[in-house]
Amino acid sequence: MDQVARRVTIANVAERAGVSKTAVSFAFNNPERLNVATASRILDIANELGYRPDPVARMLTQRRTDSIGILTPQDLSIIFTNPFFGAFSAGIAAVAEERGYSLHFISPLQGSLSRAIHRAIVDGVVAIGLTDDHPEIDEIRRAGLPMVLVDSATSGDSASIDVDDEGGARLAATHVIELGHRDVAILAIDGPRSTAGGGHGVVERRMRGYRETLAGAGIDLPTDAIAVGAASIDGGIEAFDRIWDSGRRPTAVLAMSDAMAIGAIRAIHQRGSSVPGEISVVGFDDVDLAASTDPPLTTVHQPVQGKGEAAVRLLLSVMEGGHSAPVHRRLETRLVIRSSTGPVSQAGRR
Amino acid sequence: MDQVARRVTIANVAERAGVSKTAVSFAFNNPERLNVATASRILDIANELGYRPDPVARMLTQRRTDSIGILTPQDLSIIFTNPFFGAFSAGIAAVAEERGYSLHFISPLQGSLSRAIHRAIVDGVVAIGLTDDHPEIDEIRRAGLPMVLVDSATSGDSASIDVDDEGGARLAATHVIELGHRDVAILAIDGPRSTAGGGHGVVERRMRGYRETLAGAGIDLPTDAIAVGAASIDGGIEAFDRIWDSGRRPTAVLAMSDAMAIGAIRAIHQRGSSVPGEISVVGFDDVDLAASTDPPLTTVHQPVQGKGEAAVRLLLSVMEGGHSAPVHRRLETRLVIRSSTGPVSQAGRR
DNA sequence: TACGGTCCGTAAACCGGTTTGCTAAACCGG
DNA sequence: CCGGTTTAGCAAACCGGTTTACGGACCGTA
Numbered sequence: 001m002d003q004v005a006r007r008v009t010i011a012n013v014a015e016r017a018g019v020s021k022t023a024v025s026f027a028f029n030n031p032e033r034l035n036v037a038t039a040s041r042i043l044d045i046a047n048e049l050g051y052r053p054d055p056v057a058r059m060l061t062q063r064r065t066d067s068i069g070i071l072t073p074q075d076l077s078i079i080f081t082n083p084f085f086g087a088f089s090a091g092i093a094a095v096a097e098e099r100g101y102s103l104h105f106i107s108p109l110q111g112s113l114s115r116a117i118h119r120a121i122v123d124g125v126v127a128i129g130l131t132d133d134h135p136e137i138d139e140i141r142r143a144g145l146p147m148v149l150v151d152s153a154t155s156g157d158s159a160s161i162d163v164d165d166e167g168g169a170r171l172a173a174t175h176v177i178e179l180g181h182r183d184v185a186i187l188a189i190d191g192p193r194s195t196a197g198g199g200h201g202v203v204e205r206r207m208r209g210y211r212e213t214l215a216g217a218g219i220d221l222p223t224d225a226i227a228v229g230a231a232s233i234d235g236g237i238e239a240f241d242r243i244w245d246s247g248r249r250p251t252a253v254l255a256m257s258d259a260m261a262i263g264a265i266r267a268i269h270q271r272g273s274s275v276p277g278e279i280s281v282v283g284f285d286d287v288d289l290a291a292s293t294d295p296p297l298t299t300v301h302q303p304v305q306g307k308g309e310a311a312v313r314l315l316l317s318v319m320e321g322g323h324s325a326p327v328h329r330r331l332e333t334r335l336v337i338r339s340s341t342g343p344v345s346q347a348g349r350r
Numbered sequence: 351m352d353q354v355a356r357r358v359t360i361a362n363v364a365e366r367a368g369v370s371k372t373a374v375s376f377a378f379n380n381p382e383r384l385n386v387a388t389a390s391r392i393l394d395i396a397n398e399l400g401y402r403p404d405p406v407a408r409m410l411t412q413r414r415t416d417s418i419g420i421l422t423p424q425d426l427s428i429i430f431t432n433p434f435f436g437a438f439s440a441g442i443a444a445v446a447e448e449r450g451y452s453l454h455f456i457s458p459l460q461g462s463l464s465r466a467i468h469r470a471i472v473d474g475v476v477a478i479g480l481t482d483d484h485p486e487i488d489e490i491r492r493a494g495l496p497m498v499l500v501d502s503a504t505s506g507d508s509a510s511i512d513v514d515d516e517g518g519a520r521l522a523a524t525h526v527i528e529l530g531h532r533d534v535a536i537l538a539i540d541g542p543r544s545t546a547g548g549g550h551g552v553v554e555r556r557m558r559g560y561r562e563t564l565a566g567a568g569i570d571l572p573t574d575a576i577a578v579g580a581a582s583i584d585g586g587i588e589a590f591d592r593i594w595d596s597g598r599r600p601t602a603v604l605a606m607s608d609a610m611a612i613g614a615i616r617a618i619h620q621r622g623s624s625v626p627g628e629i630s631v632v633g634f635d636d637v638d639l640a641a642s643t644d645p646p647l648t649t650v651h652q653p654v655q656g657k658g659e660a661a662v663r664l665l666l667s668v669m670e671g672g673h674s675a676p677v678h679r680r681l682e683t684r685l686v687i688r689s690s691t692g693p694v695s696q697a698g699r700r
Numbered sequence: 701t702a703c704g705g706t707c708c709g710t711a712a713a714c715c716g717g718t719t720t721g722c723t724a725a726a727c728c729g730g
Numbered sequence: 731c732c733g734g735t736t737t738a739g740c741a742a743a744c745c746g747g748t749t750t751a752c753g754g755a756c757c758g759t760a
Contacts, residue, residue: 007494007716009715009716009717010716010717010718011716011717019739019740020739020740020741021716021717021718021740021741022718022719022739022740022741023738023739023740024717025717025718025719026718026738026739029718030718030719033737033738033739034737034738034739035737035738035739038738038739050492050493050494052468052492052493053468053716053717054410054715054716054717055468055469055470055471055717056406056409056410056415056471056715056716056717057410057715057716057717057718057745058716058717058718059406059471059717059745060404060406060407060410060715060716060717060718060744060745060746060747061716061717061718061719061744061745062717062718062745063745065406065471066469067454067469075443075444075447076439076440076443076444076446076447076453077440077441077443077444077447078440079440080436080437080439080440080443081436081437081440081638082436083433083436083639085436086430086431086432086433086435086436087430087431089426089430090426090427090428090429090430090431091427093425093426093427093430093455093457094425094426094427096426097425097426097427097457097458097459097460098460100459100460101459102454102455102456102457102459102466102469102470103426103454103455104417104452104453104454104455105443105452105453105454105455106452107443107447107452108447109447109450109451109452110447110448110450116452118402118403118405119405119416119417119452120405120452121405121406121409121415121471142400142402143400143402144357233638233639233642262639262642265642266641266642288431288583289433289583289612289639289643291616292583292612292615292616292643292644293639293642293643293644294642294643294644294645294646295644296644357746359745359746359747360746360747360748361746361747369709369710370709370710370711371710371711371746371747371748372709372710372711372748372749373708373709373710374747375747375748375749376708376709376748379748380748383707383708383709384707384708384709385707385708385709388708388709403746403747404745404746404747405747406745406746406747407715407745407746407747407748408746408747408748409715409747410714410715410716410717410745410746410747410748411714411715411746411747411748411749412715412747412748413715
């Protein structure tokens, strides 16, 4: 009838073995300080009792958790379905595991990212996609937690990893311009104040790249040629539908994520049009599966996994107290031309 | 010249405010027990000092971590690139976040899953894809950590969530048989002793479904018609190549994951053959992107996200000490026919 | 005047480990 | 047989919070 079998503590083991707590602790962490016979006897008893040192208690004294946090401003339930995030996490995991750190995800718990941060037990944080309007950055900074910012807006005081978003967007826009398209729609990633100018987040950087390049070719970008949506397949479908429903008939679509591009393609197919026959679509990210979509996706490549790896490496070096001044790295992007884009003339528009 | 600015502790705040530690603690967690003026004065000072209650210390007394672990036998760097896992995690995250739990990933740290488990600070564990040969299950059980097993082999003593793998495999095999295929290859997921019979893991269950259904149609399955590989696009490519290189020329390929199926399709295309013209391919999982591949993938649907949700719900109820006997749930599978399969006669084989 | 009840706050124990002296016994060479 | 060095193990402090039990001040009331 004993409720929840009480946890076996170090004291239990010590008592049962007729030694002090110290001895038990040594048996586990410092066996050479004990007589080999005693040590193994203690270990045996511990095992027999099913003793497992409480990791929380251990962390308290050792002042380290051996885990690093991945901070996302959006709900994980949304983010995990984005293949981009999978690849990024894989990059993080690769070097984290190699260095003995486990991964903890920090996301808005019941709406509060701040609460989540304070609850989080990590030695350092990789924050992805934080925009200007996330004061949480300062909370972490004030808490003295090592941190590196990835794809974020304000990076000033913290180490950061970015990619050349604006350049990538320029490549995408240039590509469709060269194919003769002049009626272009943009599928932007949803996020707080993403449409409001002035920010310096990923969305703004890409938008600037698109817009300025198009403007350079004399193409203007009316408001209803831009739609925002979640960075997911469904988000892409909805965003494209909104543009279509507004009456616009673009011949090229520039999407800010592959998932949205795939959504757009699906929406286009659903309306009976063809890609790239009637409408060209360009993605962003070059996720693993982009080469296997129908049709294979022309997209801006960024080293997603490499970004994750670089972020953790940088974080670890910050944690080791390496740098005095924050270091910023910017990774390259490039255009990968597959089959979702084609010349505008080819379109047998009805 | 002060090295690492010492962390602000509750004692610092107490001293600065001229009160006891208790008062400070109350100010945060139990403000109604304090004079409102005192409470806010303490809070002000705490804020001014940048005090953040150490979550580890707090956990130690409260005996709860507010986070749940996701246990995977493989490295996260591999697993995260599998879209299946993304969807599953999304399901887990959805209900975990809703209930205020954050997510911690437990994977073989530097090769040792056991070490990772002991380090993990979680209130409960969802273990995915553990096969018979993972003694870690017992470690967790002995540690008294609530756990639910998903897609695992041995489920006896623990709560579990599964999917009708064998039935799904039957559907896939039946489908290609009905299309007239008699030369069938299997792409199995790699894993410890996955090829050795006798196990009861996902791989074995699916394999049994394939094999028995084919056998029922008088089709035998020679060893070189089965290849194992990682559950990834690359794994699929390699596995298919191995079959091809062995001289076999199957007209249908049954893959145990969508990622492998996509890899197979890619490999098939690379060899100049068409899908489904010359070779039909069936996947497993029905991941989000399966509908957007080239060609859209015929696959066995399983409620991946729903599996994650169900797992956490079950775990939470176990943690609340609900059940006396472990509960087991089995979710449905069904075949989704898209365009990667076609009649064998249609093949204009060269 | 004494009594019981709130209100506000404190001291000390506790959570479960690790780590720092310290001591007693065994060992050792001369 | 002696002083010095290892070896083996212990008691107690500590990590940074939370919680329990208690007490003084103040209040209205009998």
